[in-house]
Amino acid sequence: xxxxxxxxxxxxxxxxxxxxxxxxxxxxxxxxxxxxxxxxxxxxxxxxxxxxxxxxxxxxxxxxxxxxxxxxxxxxxxxxxxxxxxxxxxxxxxxxxxxxxxxxxxxxxxxxxxxxxxxxxxxxxxxxxxxxxxxxxxxxxxxxxxxxxxxxxxxxxxxxxxxxxxxxxxxxxxxxxxxxxxxxxxxxxxx
Amino acid sequence: xxxxxxxxxxxxxxxxxxxxxxxxxxxxxxxxxxxxxxxxxxxxxxxxxxxxxxxxxxxxxxxxxxxxxxxxxxxxxxxxxxxxxxxxxxxxxxxxxxxxxxxxxxxxxxxxxxxxxxxxxxxxxxxxxxxxxxxxxxxxxxxxxxxxxxxxxxxxxxxxxxxxxxxxxxxxxxxxxxxxxxxxxxxxxxxxxxxxxxxxxxxxxxxxxxxxxxxxxxxxxxxxxxxxxxxxxxxxxxxxxxxxxxxxxxx
Numbered sequence: 001x002x003x004x005x006x007x008x009x010x011x012x013x014x015x016x017x018x019x020x021x022x023x024x025x026x027x028x029x030x031x032x033x034x035x036x037x038x039x040x041x042x043x044x045x046x047x048x049x050x051x052x053x054x055x056x057x058x059x060x061x062x063x064x065x066x067x068x069x070x071x072x073x074x075x076x077x078x079x080x081x082x083x084x085x086x087x088x089x090x091x092x093x094x095x096x097x098x099x100x101x102x103x104x105x106x107x108x109x110x111x112x113x114x115x116x117x118x119x120x121x122x123x124x125x126x127x128x129x130x131x132x133x134x135x136x137x138x139x140x141x142x143x144x145x146x147x148x149x150x151x152x153x154x155x156x157x158x159x160x161x162x163x164x165x166x167x168x169x170x171x172x173x174x175x176x177x178x179x180x181x182x183x184x185x186x187x188x189x190x191x
Numbered sequence: 192x193x194x195x196x197x198x199x200x201x202x203x204x205x206x207x208x209x210x211x212x213x214x215x216x217x218x219x220x221x222x223x224x225x226x227x228x229x230x231x232x233x234x235x236x237x238x239x240x241x242x243x244x245x246x247x248x249x250x251x252x253x254x255x256x257x258x259x260x261x262x263x264x265x266x267x268x269x270x271x272x273x274x275x276x277x278x279x280x281x282x283x284x285x286x287x288x289x290x291x292x293x294x295x296x297x298x299x300x301x302x303x304x305x306x307x308x309x310x311x312x313x314x315x316x317x318x319x320x321x322x323x324x325x326x327x328x329x330x331x332x333x334x335x336x337x338x339x340x341x342x343x344x345x346x347x348x349x350x351x352x353x354x355x356x357x358x359x360x361x362x363x364x365x366x367x368x369x370x371x372x373x374x375x376x377x378x379x380x381x382x383x384x385x386x387x388x389x390x391x392x393x394x395x396x397x398x399x400x401x402x403x404x405x406x407x408x409x410x411x412x413x414x415x416x417x418x419x420x421x422x423x424x425x426x427x428x429x430x431x432x433x434x435x436x437x438x439x440x441x442x
Binding site: 046047049050088091092095096127128129130131132133147150151152153154155156157172175176179183187 | 239242244265268269271272276278279280282284285286287291295296297298300301310313314345346353377378379
């Protein structure tokens with residue numbers, strides 16, 4: 001149905017269902033779930049990419065809806081906006097809680113225990129940053145300088161070649177050799 | 192709430208030229224600020240100052256409450272990793288495959304880093320089949336997406352976009368703008384963009400600030416941009432040759 005007031009009529013129905021959910025009406029909760037889960041799953045999947053995680057978070061979202069239905073205020077937001085916000089925030093919390101590594105089997109992740117929000121993601125990247133800078137520090141200085149300028153400053157090879165007063169080809173080979181050496185160090189020590 | 196980025200009285204001079212002449216600016220966490228202004232108005236210098244790449248002459252730059260001026264060594268490196276950067280030229284290493292570019296700054300085994308790269312490719316709308324290609328095998332629009340995937344791979348709390356649509360055709364530019372908006376929203380990132388592309392401004396910005404002659408001459412929410420009665424802003428927004436800004440070339 002595409003009646004002009006379909007949206008607001010739908011919103012009114014969802015709001016009525018939420019009011020019943022707030023009173024502990026399981027049947028209303030089922031109906032609310034049926035009418036909203038596809039959209040909410042779309043949101044959690046888009047943020048988390050991984051299906052299993054998106055499904056886990058979706059379940060948490062509905063637990064929240066069940067518990068917090070009484071706090072829904074139709075004057076402040078439409079029901080779908082309200083639940084979409086819960087879904088987005090839950091998915092982002094989950095995303096932030098996982099380290100900057102994906103698809104890693106749990107048994108392979110020794111240091112996965114920290115489940116706090118945003119800060120630990122930054123912690124991981126600062127460890128990575130130290131590792132990266134240590135690897136750069138072992139290179140020939142001009143190779144490292146070229147890689148730093150390219151990666152951290154966005155300087156093009158052409159600009160860099162002018163700055164260093166060398167042909168572009170030379171500069172490219174500095175970068176290439178530096179990168180090969182870094183890979184040898186970083187991946188050679190993995191075992 | 193502590194702003195993610197707070198500038199006060201930031202000044203920078205090159206020779207006699209005052210490129211930044213007392214810039215005050217604050218970006219709240221999770222919001223997207225776009226700085227507009229013509230070429231040579233100091234937009235790039237401003238970004239580089241916040242990144243800690245250029246020392247400032249006066250003023251204060253705080254990122255998440257921490258003063259950037261005077262940071263060195265490991266502290267500076269840690270500061271930079273808090274900020275993901277999408278450079279104008281993409282700045283990909285042409286000798287590395289796409290996945291190695293994306294995971295350049297990440298730790299972990301090669302297999303894990305490759306998986307992370309593919310995860311981030313998906314986020315920018317590219318498939319796993321791109322992972323093993325070299326940058327030279329990609330189109331301009333795809334290169335921007337890969338650079339974007341690299342910028343978000345470490346999940347930085349702050350992202351900088353330097354003229355994100357430069358060199359792209361309007362269709363690809365629109366795609367990149369939408370992607371930036373989606374990523375910033377989905378990942379709750381604080382975003383700072385510099386651009387002279389009004390289309391980008393309208394898609395990406397929560398708030399807009401105009402830099403002119405080294406100062407922020409106007410700032411406000413995106414919705415206030417069109418009703419703004421500042422003559423400089425109006426000239427910039429309409430791309431008119433007539434107005435107080437001399438030498439403005441509509442692009």
